[in-house]
Amino acid sequence: MSAEATPYGSRTSEFWRGARLSIPVVVASGPFAMLFGAIAVDNGFSVFEAFFMSLTVFGGASQMVGIELFGHHVAPWLIVLSIFAVNFRHVLYSAAVGRHLAHWPPAQQAVAYFLLTDPQYAFAESEAQKGRKVGFVWYMGAALTVYVSWTALTALGAFFGKLIPDTSALGIDFLLPIYFLGLVMDFRKRPLWLPIVAVSAVASILAYRFVGSPWHVSLGALAGVALAVILPPHHSGVGVGLAETEIEHLP
Numbered sequence: 289m290s291a292e293a294t295p296y297g298s299r300t301s302e303f304w305r306g307a308r309l310s311i312p313v314v315v316a317s318g319p320f321a322m323l324f325g326a327i328a329v330d331n332g333f334s335v336f337e338a339f340f341m342s343l344t345v346f347g348g349a350s351q352m353v354g355i356e357l358f359g360h361h362v363a364p365w366l367i368v369l370s371i372f373a374v375n376f377r378h379v380l381y382s383a384a385v386g387r388h389l390a391h392w393p394p395a396q397q398a399v400a401y402f403l404l405t406d407p408q409y410a411f412a413e414s415e416a417q418k419g420r421k422v423g424f425v426w427y428m429g430a431a432l433t434v435y436v437s438w439t440a441l442t443a444l445g446a447f448f449g450k451l452i453p454d455t456s457a458l459g460i461d462f463l464l465p466i467y468f469l470g471l472v473m474d475f476r477k478r479p480l481w482l483p484i485v486a487v488s489a490v491a492s493i494l495a496y497r498f499v500g501s502p503w504h505v506s507l508g509a510l511a512g513v514a515l516a517v518i519l520p521p522h523h524s525g526v527g528v529g530l531a532e533t534e535i536e537h538l539p
Contacts, residue, residue, distance in 0.1 A: 306425070306430035306431075310411075310430045317437075320352075321442045321445060327355050327449070346438065347378075377509045380509060388421075403432070488509060492507065
């Protein structure tokens, strides 16, 4: 990789700065990548098919939902709809993070949106909150670290799936929720963070109880978005703090 300078250092240093951010994500998501590979093979997928699904879909929750539905011979349209319900939050992520990527060439933006995940969105927002421009090299350092590890560990899990113990018995299945909670807590200083999070949580729990999975994910997110829209802009804090930070760092 070129050592050409960027506003925040060389391209190599920026790439590795992003990669270091993703190490906790790899640790937390690794067991689930292996678990997905094992479950995929158990549901009739070949090792290559399991690997290829991770390579092209790159969405842990939606891949798990898809595998479970494939195993129950559900109608294809229902599988697509269910996966869309799980991943609808990415529509919101892309709309929010798009303002940070608008200065990139279209091809780079396309790659970035494909690699956009929950932690990647949080990384980009946190970077912008610090008054730094979200750079492509830094972004790819964080995103590719997760992408490569996810696909590689999927293949590993597919090969050696029979050797993976019950993750619920070991508590490994709780690693990812803990990590996501940490990502949410990183934004706790934003105005009205608590009411929006509380409304999203309550709506998600109610949706899980009365509507069912995977719809509770999208319905909980929409409830939080609805509250943020209803609140006045200067109270909701959406974009205000970021704009002020960017103004302070203007040359």
